[in-house]
Amino acid sequence: MKRRKLDLAAMPGKAAEEVDDRFQVATPLRRLLNKVFPDHWSFLLGEIALFSFIVLLLTGVFLTFFFEPAMTEVVYDGSYAPLQGTPMSAAYASSLDISFDVRGGLVMRQMHHWAALLFMAAIVVHMLRVFFTGAFRKPREANWIIGSLLFWVGFLAGFTGYSLPDDGLSGTGLRIASAIMLSIPVIGSWVTSSVFGGEFPGTIIISRFFIAHVLLIPGLLVALISVHLGLVFKQKHTQWPGPGRTNGNVVGERMFPRYALKQGGFFMVVFGVIALMGGLFQINPIWLFGPYEAWVVSAASQPDWYVMFLDGSTRLMPAWEIPIPIGDGYVIPPLFWPTVVLPGILVGLSTMYPFLEARQLKDRKSHNLLQRPRDAPARTAVGAMAVAFYIVLTLSGANDVIADKFQISLNAMTWAGRIGLLVVPPLAYYVTYRLCLGLQQHDREVLAHGVETGIIRRLPDGRFIEVHQPLSASNGHADGHGELEYVGWVVPKKMNRLGALGPAIRGFFYPIERPVEAPVSPGHPPVEPRPEREEITSGESRR
Amino acid sequence: MTSDNDRRRGLLARLRERPAARSRGRRRLGAAVRLIAALMLAGGAYTVFAPGAQAQDNPQLTGAAAEGKALFDVSCVTCHGRNAQGVEGRGPSLIGVGAASVEFQVSSGRMPLARQEAQAHRKPPLFNDEQTRQLAQYIQELGGGPVVPDGDDLREEGNIAAGGELFRINCSQCHAFGGGGGALSSGKFAPSLRPATDRQIYAAMLSGPQNMPVFGDNQLRPEQKADIIAYIQETLKHDQDPGGFNLGRYGPSTEGLAIFLVGIVALVFASLWIAGKS
Numbered sequence: 001m002k003r004r005k006l007d008l009a010a011m012p013g014k015a016a017e018e019v020d021d022r023f024q025v026a027t028p029l030r031r032l033l034n035k036v037f038p039d040h041w042s043f044l045l046g047e048i049a050l051f052s053f054i055v056l057l058l059t060g061v062f063l064t065f066f067f068e069p070a071m072t073e074v075v076y077d078g079s080y081a082p083l084q085g086t087p088m089s090a091a092y093a094s095s096l097d098i099s100f101d102v103r104g105g106l107v108m109r110q111m112h113h114w115a116a117l118l119f120m121a122a123i124v125v126h127m128l129r130v131f132f133t134g135a136f137r138k139p140r141e142a143n144w145i146i147g148s149l150l151f152w153v154g155f156l157a158g159f160t161g162y163s164l165p166d167d168g169l170s171g172t173g174l175r176i177a178s179a180i181m182l183s184i185p186v187i188g189s190w191v192t193s194s195v196f197g198g199e200f201p202g203t204i205i206i207s208r209f210f211i212a213h214v215l216l217i218p219g220l221l222v223a224l225i226s227v228h229l230g231l232v233f234k235q236k237h238t239q240w241p242g243p244g245r246t247n248g249n250v251v252g253e254r255m256f257p258r259y260a261l262k263q264g265g266f267f268m269v270v271f272g273v274i275a276l277m278g279g280l281f282q283i284n285p286i287w288l289f290g291p292y293e294a295w296v297v298s299a300a301s302q303p304d305w306y307v308m309f310l311d312g313s314t315r316l317m318p319a320w321e322i323p324i325p326i327g328d329g330y331v332i333p334p335l336f337w338p339t340v341v342l343p344g345i346l347v348g349l350s351t352m353y354p355f356l357e358a359r360q361l362k363d364r365k366s367h368n369l370l371q372r373p374r375d376a377p378a379r380t381a382v383g384a385m386a387v388a389f390y391i392v393l394t395l396s397g398a399n400d401v402i403a404d405k406f407q408i409s410l411n412a413m414t415w416a417g418r419i420g421l422l423v424v425p426p427l428a429y430y431v432t433y434r435l436c437l438g439l440q441q442h443d444r445e446v447l448a449h450g451v452e453t454g455i456i457r458r459l460p461d462g463r464f465i466e467v468h469q470p471l472s473a474s475n476g477h478a479d480g481h482g483e484l485e486y487v488g489w490v491v492p493k494k495m496n497r498l499g500a501l502g503p504a505i506r507g508f509f510y511p512i513e514r515p516v517e518a519p520v521s522p523g524h525p526p527v528e529p530r531p532e533r534e535e536i537t538s539g540e541s542r543r
Numbered sequence: 544m545t546s547d548n549d550r551r552r553g554l555l556a557r558l559r560e561r562p563a564a565r566s567r568g569r570r571r572l573g574a575a576v577r578l579i580a581a582l583m584l585a586g587g588a589y590t591v592f593a594p595g596a597q598a599q600d601n602p603q604l605t606g607a608a609a610e611g612k613a614l615f616d617v618s619c620v621t622c623h624g625r626n627a628q629g630v631e632g633r634g635p636s637l638i639g640v641g642a643a644s645v646e647f648q649v650s651s652g653r654m655p656l657a658r659q660e661a662q663a664h665r666k667p668p669l670f671n672d673e674q675t676r677q678l679a680q681y682i683q684e685l686g687g688g689p690v691v692p693d694g695d696d697l698r699e700e701g702n703i704a705a706g707g708e709l710f711r712i713n714c715s716q717c718h719a720f721g722g723g724g725g726a727l728s729s730g731k732f733a734p735s736l737r738p739a740t741d742r743q744i745y746a747a748m749l750s751g752p753q754n755m756p757v758f759g760d761n762q763l764r765p766e767q768k769a770d771i772i773a774y775i776q777e778t779l780k781h782d783q784d785p786g787g788f789n790l791g792r793y794g795p796s797t798e799g800l801a802i803f804l805v806g807i808v809a810l811v812f813a814s815l816w817i818a819g820k821s
Contacts, residue, residue, distance in 0.1 A: 041811075045814065047814075083707065114806065121802050168720065262820070270813075279787060281786070281790060283786065283790075284798070285721070285786060285789070297716060298794075300725055303795060401726075404725050407732075
């Protein structure tokens with residue numbers, strides 16, 4: 001029997017052919033793998049969120065193997081001595097076991113928590129990128145709405161996860177959540193008793209939050225993320241304006257192999273950063289907070305950072321109760337406004353912003369090219385105002401820690417927050433608007449007159465002028481060069497951007513090649529030999 | 544006036560009527576003896592029940608307390624006044640605060656105060672242990688009050704688990720879950736427990752310095768105090784944080800700061816690097 005020769009080189013091709021014979025995937029796959037992605041660092045921010053979500057799923061699955069979502073009371077007898085013999089819920093005991101008795105459990109728990117913080121942080125940073133560059137404009141409004149919903153669903157995911165360990169901190173958070181629900185007029189008490197299965201804390205809330213946290217909310221997140229990415233594929237990525245880039249094309253790298261490889265590498269980097277933070281920085285030391293008991297509230301009990309703005313708004317809200325004299329009398333508690341009304345307004349404003357702006361500008365065109373923030377000063381200023389508002393609230397959420405560690409009066413912090421909330425956002429609007437106009441003006445100036453060279457020349461009549469390097473050739477204007485049109489992209493403002501210093505040295509952390517000698521640049525103004533000194537004489541000698 | 548005299552005369556007359564049979568001499572002698580006995584009784588009772596009246600002027604201080612008084616009259620008298628009676632608007636009276644209070648305030652450097660403000664800060668102590676003990680002895684002899692038990696190790700046989708529970712119920716509201724301290728209203732604060740010694744924690748619980756409530760022996764028994772001190776000193780201070788750098792144990796606020804300063808910054812650099820590789 002003759003052995004057939006195995007052709008290794010032909011095997012992948014043959015295998016692919018066999019697959020294609022059966023599933024007919026070559027045509028759609030080619031389209032997919034040849035899809036072009038524009039390359040700019042700011043387009044990778046959303047990927048941080050996506051990759052940390054993957055880390056969340058991986059570590060979260062690990063945690064479910066050991067977590068017991070029950071509020072049955074047990075007596076702890078694990079290896080953490082300072083809590084031995086303490087009665088606690090099974091959920092807290094199993095969280096302690098994950099931290100101290102499950103091999104690798106603590107680092108997994110910490111990675112999960114850090115990944116959650118990173119997920120939310122990356123969502124916000126990505127959202128800022130999309131906002132400030134105008135990437136949300138038609139046709140991408142739907143994706144903007146999905147993105148904002150992802151923030152709010154992530155918010156719920158974070159809050160339910162924060163509540164699960166049933167330590168002192170999460171119980172305090174739950175107590176506040178129940179108070180927020182109670183503050184809703186008319187339906188508050190019904191909402192609370194249906195969520196908690198009776199009076200707070202009840203015996204069911206951990207199990208309910210568990211199923212929401214591991215099934216319902218992640219399911220919703222996966223669905224939203226899929227639609228989000230699907231829309232990016234369908235509508236194609238936006239790109240910065242530049243040479244060869246128009247509203248009707250996409251310039252960049254093909255998905256396979258370069259882009260896919262880069263993304264794979266970036267996933268490893270994100271995973272590595274989360275793993276490092278999980279291993280190096282302690283997060284939420286549940287063993288110090290102890291089991292939740294209604295009478296235990298620690299100082300510096302704060303929610304995670306993305307919820308902290310609501311804590312801040314609560315701290316800043318004056319104690320204004322609104323009594324309504326119906327029946328036995330009814331009171332709308334002050335808590336209702338900062339914790340129910342404010343987030344409601346924020347959800348509405350953030351999701352509807354693309355439509356508000358288009359309506360304001362009467363803009364019905366499709367935009368696939370991004371805008372530099374300076375070129376849309378009103379939008380940039382509104383964004384700065386929103387960021388300032390959020391930062392004032394978030395800082396106020398931590399105002400007791402700030403007051404204590406910087407030795408400021410807590411009352412002064414509260415008043416600074418109240419006044420700051422009204423004063424800082426308009427100030428941010430004004431300052432940002434002026435900065436944008438100034439940057440625009442400088443771009444136009446450079447385009448019209450050229451780059452500053454730093455060379456000061458003294459004219460025969462004694463005046464000093466700075467020599468400018470024009471960006472375009474002469475076209476017979478009075479000052480000897482033409483004026484360039486602004487195309488919405490970076491204007492070179494330094495001589496080395498024009499090649500005056502020779503090519504930039506390649507390499508990120510250290511040069512990967514020998515720097516070449518700087519050539520005499522054609523753009524550099526020729527250095528003339530010093531003129532011969534002439535004897536200063538009287539006018540008569542000129543004859 | 545006249546009616547008053549009448550009434551008094553009538554009373555005397557009634558008294559005279561009863562001892563009719565005795566001779567005048569024996570009556571006089573008996574009256575004198577009774578008078579002397581009554582005077583002695585009254586004087587004796589007075590000296591027994593009111594010994595402090597004389598101490599105000601010329602206190603009988605032991606040696607250590609006398610040394611303490613000398614220190615007091617140099618460093619403390621400006622605000623706490625002569626004989627520690629307090630000065631309106633400057634410093635409270637120290638009568639009855641006890642040695643525990645002196646020990647806490649002076650050994651932690653809070654007293655003498657640097658300036659009048661919302662609350663005293665911990666500083667390097669001005670007086671050494673010996674001088675602190677003398678000051679405490681002086682205040683103790685002036686007006687009594689709570690005293691910290693002897694010994695430097697006040698957590699012997701303290702139960703850490705019980706102490707942890709008591710700490711979370713009684714202390715963490717202000718000093719925070721990790722003992723790092725927290726803010727109170729109008730510039731007041733609960734200080735960090737990290738530099739505190741066993742005796743200082745015990746003294747603070749007994750005397751309730753600044754804004755701290757007093758945890759007398761009725762509220763927390765001495766063995767419960769030992770439990771709490773054991774938890775603070777052994778669990779909060781000496782345990783290594785199992786999860787790595789503890790970010791100051793300030794709770795989620797520094798964790799939020801860390802994710803932006805470390806996580807986001809690192810990954811933005813990474814994305815700059817990757818996008819630059821085209």
